[in-house]
Amino acid sequence: MYNIQKHLQYNAWANEKIVGFLANVDDMVLDTEIKSSFPSIRKTIMHVWDAQQIWFLRLRGESISGWPSQEFTGDTKELFSAFIESSHAFVNFIASKDKDYLEGKVSYKNMKGTDFSNPVDVILFHVVNHGTFHRGQILTMLRELGFTSFESQDLIAYYRLENQV
Numbered sequence: 001m002y003n004i005q006k007h008l009q010y011n012a013w014a015n016e017k018i019v020g021f022l023a024n025v026d027d028m029v030l031d032t033e034i035k036s037s038f039p040s041i042r043k044t045i046m047h048v049w050d051a052q053q054i055w056f057l058r059l060r061g062e063s064i065s066g067w068p069s070q071e072f073t074g075d076t077k078e079l080f081s082a083f084i085e086s087s088h089a090f091v092n093f094i095a096s097k098d099k100d101y102l103e104g105k106v107s108y109k110n111m112k113g114t115d116f117s118n119p120v121d122v123i124l125f126h127v128v129n130h131g132t133f134h135r136g137q138i139l140t141m142l143r144e145l146g147f148t149s150f151e152s153q154d155l156i157a158y159y160r161l162e163n164q165v
Contacts, residue, residue: 012087
C-alpha cells in the first residue's frame with residue numbers, strides 16, 4: 001500500500017528542487033509575464049504556497065477567508081524560504097497524526113463560506129497533485145524564457161534517489 005507520508009515528502013523534495021533552480025535566476029525572470037494559469041513564475045509559486053497553507057489550516061480545523069500571501073511583504077529569498085518551510089510543516093504535521101486521523105474526514109468552510117467535508121487522504125493527494133501541476137507550468141514558463149536545463153522533479157526520480165541512499 002502506498003504511504004501518503006512518502007507522497008508529501010516527495011512534494012517537499014520537488015518544491016525544494018524548483019526553488020533551488022529559481023534561487024539562481026534574476027527576479028526579473030520571476031516577474032516576467034507569461035500566459036499561464038498565473039501571469040508569472042512568482043505568482044505561480046505564491047499560489048502553490050497559498051494552497052498548501054490553506055489546506056494545512058483546514059486540516060488543523062481552521063477555515064480562512066483570504067489568501068495567506070496577501071499578508072506577505074518579504075523578498076524573493078524570504079518567499080522561497082516560507083514556501084519550503086510550509087512544505088515541511090505539512091510533512092511534519094501529517095507525521096504526527098495517527099491512523100484514525102488519516103482515515104477520517106475534515107470539515108471546513110471554503111473561502112466563500114461554503115461547508116465541505118473531505119477525507120484526509122483525498123485532501124493530501126490533492127495538495128501534492130496541485131503542486132505537481134503548477135511546478136509543471138513553472139518549468140514550461142521557464143522554457144518560454146530560454147531556460148532548458150532542469151533536474152527531473154518526477155515522482156520516479158524521487159524514488160530512484162531514495163533507493164540509492
